[in-house]
Amino acid sequence: MTSMKLKAGLTAFALSVLLLPPVLAEAREEGEEYKSCIKLTRTQPELAFESALSWRDQGGGFPARHCAALALIGMKKYHIAAPRLEKLAQDMRESGSPLVVPTLSQAANTWLLAGDYPRANAVATAALEIEPDNTDLLVDRGRILAEAENYQDAFNDFDLALRLDPSRSDALTFRAAAWRQLGDNIRAMEDVELALSLQPDLVDALVERGILHRLAGNDDQARQDWLKVLEYAPHTPAGDTARSNLEKLDVRK
Template sequence: MCAAAAGGAWWWLSAHQAPVVELPVPPEPPRLADSAEYERCLALLREDSDAAMAYAEEWAGQGGGEGARHCTALALIGLGAPERAADMLERIARDSHAGSAARAAVLGQAGQAWMMAGDAARAYGATTMALTLEPQDADLITDRAVALAAMRRYAEALQELDQVLRLEPDRVEAMVFRASALRNLDRTEDAMRTITQALTAAPDNPEALLERGILHQLRGNEAQARADWERVVSVAPDSPAAELAQQNLALNEAGLPQR
């Protein structure tokens, strides 16, 4: 099979493709705390995880509470310990007195951390708990769909993505994920219609181009597949999508089956 496609912070997973994620720092409220220390710690996370950890630990020693614990957990992700972070994030969300939206966001981060740790089942559990708090959150539903796909439960993932698109009909990321789920269900015609819709909305979306190239390859349209993958490299040369496109181009050139 060709390399699997995805979008946004999370990559659609195949049996051989590890997830590529960004550090799940909350860019906007709701958050667990409202203080200058919390804002400083979150800002450090985007720059230097070691510095963020040191700051969070010092702040915790001064009574930083759950804000300091939250920053510590996120720093653990940046330092390559997503399993420890996921456990901590789940405990923080369980014990927090913050509102439901903030606790759901933390559980969503736990789900992302579990995906980084390679545990899709725990990721599914964390996002399911989050959705009990915020059942119409499109980001959380998308994350649960990714976890389902990682467990090869593509039909259920498709149902989740259909719900996302009912909530947000123009969400290109969900269209790309939906096309990948359909492809894995051997519904390639439906997958092509969905990816065409995504590329109509965002003609240079690298993940959508990557997925369309895969679909062209499955149809035997070698030239069109190469054109899409070369376009990915052109529009987003430093992206994970470009890396996968280059892998597929190399395999195609060598006459080997794509993964």
């Protein structure tokens, strides 16, 4: 009745990574134009794309190209956006830009959204070769590996991220789901409880704890967790998962 895959919240998390403050938001003359373009990607991505291409042709450089890629993501054209971000990262590296790794991270997450897990993994690994102790990248690659159902390697990335930064509630949640997939629900519950002690309203952790409660036969506690998800974030992938699990729980009664 509940999904046994480590996928609850993964798409939402990937999207949140892509919607972080833009990787090119530096102090520069093009700053205001860039900010306006990025803002437009979230409301009118088609218009943002056309605007970014025009700006690029007028010498907009990396900021214009980045905005065009994010506009494609806004249009859900992930297979087109991802290689653009990869090429952008390559050109940035050749120019000595310090923004190569954030751009590779976005490319990896876009390949994840596209469902191309091998390519997503390859790009995340390339970024980790540049910054091997980057906890964000480790969590990114762990999520990608989990989507590909490679739970042991996913666990290893989450575990390393937590050794570098034990306060990462997101990594604790993902490691909990990996523990569950690897057959250790006790340690999974320990991780998810710790995640919720650090961030009580973390909806992915509430979804995961609800799954663990359901597997243990604690339907009432599972229901409480999933209802909290609907209270905190009803119109999100985590909310959809909680709603689906609640409906299945009611059917079983």
